[in-house]
Amino acid sequence: MQAMTANQIAPDHEKPLSPGSRAAWIDCARGIAIVLVVYRHVLLGMKEAGLLRDVFFFNFSHFLNVTTALPAFFFFAGFFVKRSCAHYGKKFMLNKLRVLVYPYFIWSIITIIIKSAMSGYVNRKAGFQDVVQIAYVPYDIFWFLYILFLFEVIFWALKKIDTRILLAASVLLYLVNCFCSFYFTLDLLAQYLPFFYLGAFVYEKFKIEPVMARMGIVAFTALAALLAQVAAAWLNCSGLESFVMFEQHKHIVNLLYDCTGILLVASLSICIAGDKNRSLLSRLLVFLGVNSLYIYVAHTIFTAGSRIILSKVFDIQSPGVHVAAGVILGVACSLLLYGLSKRFGFPYLYRLSDGDGRAAC
Numbered sequence: 001m002q003a004m005t006a007n008q009i010a011p012d013h014e015k016p017l018s019p020g021s022r023a024a025w026i027d028c029a030r031g032i033a034i035v036l037v038v039y040r041h042v043l044l045g046m047k048e049a050g051l052l053r054d055v056f057f058f059n060f061s062h063f064l065n066v067t068t069a070l071p072a073f074f075f076f077a078g079f080f081v082k083r084s085c086a087h088y089g090k091k092f093m094l095n096k097l098r099v100l101v102y103p104y105f106i107w108s109i110i111t112i113i114i115k116s117a118m119s120g121y122v123n124r125k126a127g128f129q130d131v132v133q134i135a136y137v138p139y140d141i142f143w144f145l146y147i148l149f150l151f152e153v154i155f156w157a158l159k160k161i162d163t164r165i166l167l168a169a170s171v172l173l174y175l176v177n178c179f180c181s182f183y184f185t186l187d188l189l190a191q192y193l194p195f196f197y198l199g200a201f202v203y204e205k206f207k208i209e210p211v212m213a214r215m216g217i218v219a220f221t222a223l224a225a226l227l228a229q230v231a232a233a234w235l236n237c238s239g240l241e242s243f244v245m246f247e248q249h250k251h252i253v254n255l256l257y258d259c260t261g262i263l264l265v266a267s268l269s270i271c272i273a274g275d276k277n278r279s280l281l282s283r284l285l286v287f288l289g290v291n292s293l294y295i296y297v298a299h300t301i302f303t304a305g306s307r308i309i310l311s312k313v314f315d316i317q318s319p320g321v322h323v324a325a326g327v328i329l330g331v332a333c334s335l336l337l338y339g340l341s342k343r344f345g346f347p348y349l350y351r352l353s354d355g356d357g358r359a360a361c
Helices: 024-048 055-066 069-117 128-133 140-157 163-180 184-205 208-212 215-238 247-273 280-290 292-313 319-343
Strands: none
Touching: 024 055, 024 069, 024 247, 024 280, 024 292, 024 319, 055 069, 055 215, 069 128, 069 140, 069 184, 069 247, 069 292, 140 184, 140 292, 163 184, 163 247, 184 247, 208 215, 208 247, 215 247, 247 280, 280 292, 292 319
């Protein structure tokens, strides 16, 4: 069985852009976002295990992460969706079943099995009932793939409607959810759909080349967005947000926080990827962005394993060691697992494929 290349196995919105392409900033942005996601899950695991007692540090990091990484991921998924529709045509939904639904079920079941086997060590136990429910209740971190598939379905069903109308409708749905509190899955859908459609809108209406020609302005934008996010996180974690007239408009303010996070990731990635000398950091982040799906589905297994081994076997309680080891191993081991699947011609951990490496259902 022939080993697959990154181009062959990657979903259309995960395919690498050519090294010389100025659009490599998008892969760079996904690279930044996936590192932030791994970092967040390391912190969450440490907190639940009682290894992180600095409440302010956790809340500060958590706020910056949830207002940056996940909105950015959905934004860039929306950025690619129209191109994906044009590329796959009538096979669009079949492709999404293969590259989103298949890994959702496979990795949900793998994670549940591992957690069941390690029930005495993990923070959250899992059982057979979780397997039964995954068709209608997203399991653990895999809610992202579940919700992203629903977004793709919605876009496909409504693709003839003007994107501006759908963006406005998604923002309205977001606001309605803020006051009505939808059921878990609908809550997630309403919470992140505006960013998906914002990505689709930006793809249609804006050209990135003129922006990239003004690197000074982009760098200033990145710095301003970073300072705004840090200030917002500090206000939020210090309990001062309600004293600066944010509380009565918190739903709109939260939406603005998330949009600022997207702006931060986008402008920062343009600065990094726009380096003509292609720095090591740029190449690394582009590589991580290309492989972000494979890191995402597997990383919690390795971050949890790192935490368990360090704390239970070596009795290491240092938060700094756990954070560094968790992020590095979560990323590196996930990539190693993907590399091994390619090396042995076994892509089925990530998507269905036939013997010659072409996608098959």
